[in-house]
Amino acid sequence: MDANDKCGIFAAYDSKTAARDIYLGLHALQHRGQEGAGIVLSQGGNDYRVHKDLGLVTNVFSEKDLRHLEKDYCGDETPTFGLGHDRYSTSGEVTAANTQPFVATHQDRVISIAHNGDLTNAGQLKESLEEDGSVFSKSSDSEVILHKVIRADGGDPIKQIKQGLEGVKGAFSLLFMFSEGIGAVRDPNGFRPLFVGKRENPETSVGGTSYYFASETCAFDILGAEMIEEVPPGGGYFVSEDGLETFDISSDTSQGLCSFEPIYFSRPDSFYNGKSIHKTRVEMGKALWEEHPVEADLVTGVPDSANSATKGVAEAAGLPNEITLIRSHYTGRTFISPYQSMRDLKVKKKFNLVPDTVEGQRVVLVDDSIVRGTTMKNITQMFRECGAAEIHIRIASPPLTNPCYYGIDIPDPEELLVNRVDKEDLPEFFGADSVEYLSVESVRETVGEENCRACFTGNYPVEVDESERFTKDSEDTAWDEAPQANGVGPGLTHIEEPSDADL
């Protein structure tokens, strides 16, 4: 099943420039998903207009597309609310079919959905829905949620959302577009982020205030909007002509945000838990140094994803924070095949080393995380070739050991570096003098008591019954294999190296 891992979602309510607001919000959230993007709009009623395709936001939407969404609308009114989705990059997709938002119609309802997360019991829910007559057209757990909600007892959108989400387990930050307005809701653990913001806006249809929902607060900044608050775990909002209402889908909640959000996914300029992601990363860098100090001449990091942690390490160490790796601004998707005399093109086209910064130096080399380790191995070799005297790798997160069931594409456990290479062999693997990781304990302290750290510990805050999640052993082979046929399997295989798609 196609989990909507690490996507970006954004909604606007009551803005005569809703299409453009959402476009900008999705642009600011582009780092959360580069495969595809889509926007659905409404001016109330069951009319809607949707545009979505594979590619970056700036490729999917031209000025002409936006005007088309705004002006060629059936009816006379400008659409004033809607939602959008940045889809995480996958490989092998032939069509744009799985690009969100999804729209469904049922009886007198048209509902759209944008989803970030991954359900733990989608298989079970799907089976149950099918018994009650559902037919599915996509291999996505987001369609399961959409069916649950649109088939729930209607009338009041809030009731419908609450009833529809009963029994839905796992990770979900969700945006819904109803004919009445926009709903936003977050799972009881709050695995994936979601925020509500607002902006005084003379160009509204009702009250002079536009409301926004976004995966990260940086999407408010580009609009000049301000964050109202984080949508609380288990909590929801509905904004309509009646204004902003809150509701709960659960009282048993915890602050279980995925630790990888502050470690790697979120933009450093986004806010979480009262401070910027940047500041949290600086703290993790400081903790990393305190746990694993070493005699060295300088500290340096892999740009841009490790910039903040590196600053923390350097500050704690009292060592210079040297600029060594230069990151190319022109790393497009297409690139020539590697050829015999050129190794490591993928890394070389992205990073080059300032040659006179490391010769004879004892270097502390910081990265935010390690998945398979191939990029870091190539970087270490570059440092060696430029004459670094010692290389001490410091990773500002714990070793990645376990799969994530709440929305991150981590490779199969056996491919993870620490499951393949013994800790004491890591220096040799990298060609480094020492390799150390941040402790789980420090993540707990810097990120938060309740935050999900399952990928480091295997302690899963929401129970995962594999048989409810994937149906590999059931007879429901359609469910199992059809997604494979689309090149998007149930395995979560998409995070190669965090550094590859940072910020």
Next chain:
Amino acid sequence: MDANDKCGIFAAYDSKTAARDIYLGLHALQHRGQEGAGIVLSQGGNDYRVHKDLGLVTNVFSEKDLRHLEKDYCGDETPTFGLGHDRYSTSGEVTAANTQPFVATHQDRVISIAHNGDLTNAGQLKESLEEDGSVFSKSSDSEVILHKVIRADGGDPIKQIKQGLEGVKGAFSLLFMFSEGIGAVRDPNGFRPLFVGKRENPETSVGGTSYYFASETCAFDILGAEMIEEVPPGGGYFVSEDGLETFDISSDTSQGLCSFEPIYFSRPDSFYNGKSIHKTRVEMGKALWEEHPVEADLVTGVPDSANSATKGVAEAAGLPNEITLIRSHYTGRTFISPYQSMRDLKVKKKFNLVPDTVEGQRVVLVDDSIVRGTTMKNITQMFRECGAAEIHIRIASPPLTNPCYYGIDIPDPEELLVNRVDKEDLPEFFGADSVEYLSVESVRETVGEENCRACFTGNYPVEVDESERFTKDSEDTAWDEAPQANGVGPGLTHIEEPSDADL
């Protein structure tokens, strides 16, 4: 609701070049739909691979796309069966969402569908399915059929098709892909064409014979396949490892093929009713002359759609069949805006008159049909400017007066020429000396006793309850308006002038 009017459908069973066979079949059927194209393939089991997009077949599928469908398939086997769809051109579509084939999953079933036709009770069926739990993601009656079939009692594909189609009314030529093989079925009136063919083929997985289904027989010719027979109205085929089986979905059937198929839609080299469409058109031309002879010097027609009828008129009249209008081979979709000093660019970029063929001549000018009349008006003016002495317009079909509920996009009745201009004023409207149409009676005689002529007569062979078809006045506004939002409304508005997309 989005009717699948005038589409082309094609399927292949048991050919190791199934992807290419379907590609060629869709290419031969391209005249039936130029908006989009898609292919879905299987090698058995619930795996499938689909590729579809907006555009002509040659644009949607590159050699690389075909190889991808064939070789990068999950598993080791080459897909050996599948189906494809040419979608009729519509305007304003923003996404490729409605491009067929559609795929749905339900319990242990994955079924794909390609549909040509238009249901008369889709609204009612949809409502009933929704009551039983269906949620829809597209605004297409093909999705209604797909839900009906996939939710029918399973196990045996033939049973499932038969049960699924119970209560489905209107026009449908359908192709289904099951994990077991390919099903083909046609509504009891046989409104839309469908044929079954075969070819000896060493590259099969089972028995050395490949089977094909196609909207028209010209699609068999490109493959060197031979027609077995027309799929009979109310009849069906299922081809699997067990070979070719036939079944019925109704015993109350008639030979009700749409008369517009021989008049305009089908290719002249396609076979129907024991002869080529070309020959039928020649007969219509002869009948036209016998009904409406006139003193004249030469006969000429609008190429290429009226070529056959013109030949019939000239033969019956014993007059020369002159080549006067030259049709450009380079009429792409994009073209510059008209400008003040240049009128009638749309017609002029397509047709030009051989200047020394009509001066001083009394011309019989033949076209296959007239919708709004604008193209013919411009053509008549060209003839006048080149000095034609008299212009006698002869149309090889009756006046178009009524909407079609079985799969053709005819403009709103009030836009149809004969509903706007009195018969006696037609010569003045066109600037012609006389204007005559073929009689309905002659259509009956040349095309067939039972063929549907509702658009000329208003006698609808399958009852149409508007309330079951569109739900304009119900509260089900989603159903009604959502398609509008997609730019494809329930109104059938897509046939501008038959001459624009002939052959």
Next chain:
Amino acid sequence: MDANDKCGIFAAYDSKTAARDIYLGLHALQHRGQEGAGIVLSQGGNDYRVHKDLGLVTNVFSEKDLRHLEKDYCGDETPTFGLGHDRYSTSGEVTAANTQPFVATHQDRVISIAHNGDLTNAGQLKESLEEDGSVFSKSSDSEVILHKVIRADGGDPIKQIKQGLEGVKGAFSLLFMFSEGIGAVRDPNGFRPLFVGKRENPETSVGGTSYYFASETCAFDILGAEMIEEVPPGGGYFVSEDGLETFDISSDTSQGLCSFEPIYFSRPDSFYNGKSIHKTRVEMGKALWEEHPVEADLVTGVPDSANSATKGVAEAAGLPNEITLIRSHYTGRTFISPYQSMRDLKVKKKFNLVPDTVEGQRVVLVDDSIVRGTTMKNITQMFRECGAAEIHIRIASPPLTNPCYYGIDIPDPEELLVNRVDKEDLPEFFGADSVEYLSVESVRETVGEENCRACFTGNYPVEVDESERFTKDSEDTAWDEAPQANGVGPGLTHIEEPSDADL
């Protein structure tokens, strides 16, 4: 050297819609060249604006491109004159560098050129220009002419053209844009066509009349302009603020238009020598029948290029002109690779046979010309497979035996059918019952006494010294090989089968 064979050229003088006029003219001449297109515009003075690229006119120029040419012009004035070029299709070109019009600057002159033809002494001229300092940037004889003219004694454009063309031998229909206006000139034999036309146009800057030059008169028709006359062989026109002036570049002239223009290249609706190309072709068809009658039941032709000749044959024979081959309207450039079980895809994707028209019939099958014979061989086979009793191939032109040095890409002589297969073996080669060609004498009679028939006879009206033309054996290897490097060699290899790009 890259000859500008079979290109289309068009110019407009004094029209505020000059860009659009030229666009439409090039569109009407698209059959003369499909590889690339370009337009250069001026409003007087040495400013100009050029846009050109690979592709069809409708692909190269969007509405936005035209507006850009018209409005974003430096200065305030709308450009009111200019010229354009349709380039003949070649293979292997990597860049758009050889797309015309070419522009050159020299001292106080900016001159643009559009050329249709092929010089016989370009090598010699180039050498001489190089001795006098010329450096070339393209592998095109058009650049040689441009250098000759721009370096000629300036001041008066007419003088400059006349002096510049001294010593230039071979085939050239030329359009020049000077800052003063537009020049048009034709070689003394008039190998390639060129016409002058006019239109009353309120949107001019000077006198209310717009003047046009075009390769064929069909380009005037799309604009509603009328032909004034054929630019006479050895004659020229210059149109400027002073109106339309004529001049001569030679007094030793003949009406040597290439016979292949009426036979195949020109559109049937174009005018030449007092009648339409269509009528000339009908006459050739009649002559063909009179030379080679046969007992038969019906006449049919390869559409659309042989339509007119076929009509002539049928009329002379008193036999029915049957419609048998249906030509696809969707033969784009890209197509899948042929595969084992599918032979002759290239022909099959283009033509299909109406199956019930030829069974048991003795068929006279007409085409306009034969080059290598592969297409006709496949077509003959289709007729056989559909049961034709006899097939009598009649070609409405003489056998092609010799290379053309005046602007047509004929394959190497050894590839030409009649140089490979003895006349008596042709029926066996095609699988036909008889194969006959039109005599050269009949071409002389129907097309004109002086028209060039060198490709049929080897009698070249302008002497060709290979050493002056190509420099294969000289040391000027740059000239010889550089074009090869661009994939466009000096050999004229681009006419595969006339039927492939007809009309």
Next chain:
Amino acid sequence: MDANDKCGIFAAYDSKTAARDIYLGLHALQHRGQEGAGIVLSQGGNDYRVHKDLGLVTNVFSEKDLRHLEKDYCGDETPTFGLGHDRYSTSGEVTAANTQPFVATHQDRVISIAHNGDLTNAGQLKESLEEDGSVFSKSSDSEVILHKVIRADGGDPIKQIKQGLEGVKGAFSLLFMFSEGIGAVRDPNGFRPLFVGKRENPETSVGGTSYYFASETCAFDILGAEMIEEVPPGGGYFVSEDGLETFDISSDTSQGLCSFEPIYFSRPDSFYNGKSIHKTRVEMGKALWEEHPVEADLVTGVPDSANSATKGVAEAAGLPNEITLIRSHYTGRTFISPYQSMRDLKVKKKFNLVPDTVEGQRVVLVDDSIVRGTTMKNITQMFRECGAAEIHIRIASPPLTNPCYYGIDIPDPEELLVNRVDKEDLPEFFGADSVEYLSVESVRETVGEENCRACFTGNYPVEVDESERFTKDSEDTAWDEAPQANGVGPGLTHIEEPSDADL
């Protein structure tokens, strides 16, 4: 005239992967020019193959294009040498005509050129060449050089280059491809950078060593090649079967590299003058602080172009180097139009501020240079809105006051900030507390005694006679205006804000 300002040039000699080597070299130099790219290749002899187009290197060249350049070559040999060019971004270009490399043929020579720089006497040279017969097809001073060289006394490429460059004044780093090999030469002042490198490579045709020339040393790093040396001002190299030869074009030389190369253009990981550009920038940052210290809490810079200078400022100040501005990785070319309620979209889509880093802080804000000041003004406002207590702008280069005649597109002097706003009004203009620039003296000390600083001082190392450079007042209006017609005027207008295109 179209100066080849700030382009990247690269050549390879004797590598069987020459096409790929050049591709990678151009990719590494992409920051020097993003408008277009091209490669020309040879295997010796006068054959060559060229591919060039508008766009980034990764867009212009697909894997297929590279294979085409390598394998579909005429003849059997793989091309083993060639050169390439990254063209600087300009606006309004309609065609790819001015994309380099340029190729010219003359007598027995084919020569290609790639040029970075700007001549000061191109007008005069052009006039003289025209008197001797030259005709020009482009509005580029590179074509003037190409004509000079190809028309020089031939035989020996080195002699031809030396003689051809006699009298050529201004800035030129040049690469030439002859049939014998690659030439590289630099003007006597060495305004634009050029380096020679080598790599042991088993895949050569001669001696096991591949030689490379590049605008910056970072292009050697991606290939694993090592720098041999900077091509000295007034010096040249020719590499052929005979190995690497050196020569001089002048004995009157100076180390006059443009100061803007280390300040802004070059990549920080490139080497110049014995150290990395990064280290030079750190020194400039230190000098900046020493000249203009201020009481503050933190130092921060505009990423990425000011990263190194900011590090220098922070180190000298002993203040924290805070990460405040986050630079988006997704700033493509296309973007929606600004709309009323959204100001400053251009800056906002590129930069966002980490909100909790500057509140209440006295901030030293560093940028590398200021042109018009609009970006910095918007950034300052962001800092104010986030509550910065004080903002002290420090620019790590002197005020830009004068035009550059040696290859940089600086806006018209009256648009330059310091020519519009008095120094004492700059804080008010920006909304800052203080604004200070680095002194020219410090540039001299950190960058080098002789480096060109004319844009800061108006002291031009090579005399500029406007009448020899542009011919605005001459009658040679073609030369003057034609480039305008191409949208690329003689004015140097292309550097908007250095931060917009940094590394």
